[in-house]
Amino acid sequence: MRLWTACFFVIAFGACNSAVKKQEVDIRLSKDSQSVCLTGLEYAILHDLKTDTLNTEAWQSLFAVYRIPADTDMKDLQKPQPGNYIVTDTSIVFKPDTAFAKHQSYFAHFYGGPLAAGKLELVQAKTKLEGQHYKEVVFNF
Numbered sequence: 001m002r003l004w005t006a007c008f009f010v011i012a013f014g015a016c017n018s019a020v021k022k023q024e025v026d027i028r029l030s031k032d033s034q035s036v037c038l039t040g041l042e043y044a045i046l047h048d049l050k051t052d053t054l055n056t057e058a059w060q061s062l063f064a065v066y067r068i069p070a071d072t073d074m075k076d077l078q079k080p081q082p083g084n085y086i087v088t089d090t091s092i093v094f095k096p097d098t099a100f101a102k103h104q105s106y107f108a109h110f111y112g113g114p115l116a117a118g119k120l121e122l123v124q125a126k127t128k129l130e131g132q133h134y135k136e137v138v139f140n141f
Helices: 002-015 043-051 056-062 072-077 113-117 119-126
Strands: 026-029 036-039 063-067 083-087 091-096 105-110 135-140
Touching (some): 026 135, 056 063
């Protein structure tokens, strides 16, 4: 609840700004391929997330990593990989509880796409009656 309140204030203050700068969200593996990094979020949002105490379910509702099943028709029914989330000054880092398996594919979803695009777009997107938007990236090991 505290996260949504903080996001509301960030959106409200950002909507007053006439020049909205778009930032591109990027999801990639770390250099050692042991974690997944989400970059491109505004510093204020990262700071709010860093000071907030989110449970695992709340983190997974924002940014989650999944294993791609052998039957790709079942992809949407996968449970998120368990792990830890660390917020730095520039990114959110997901480190799984067990290492990523070789010869296995994973995918990551970031559900806060409009936040990264700009605060004004978030308000406009909420007025549309469309499905949930997310950014997806696939990783192969």
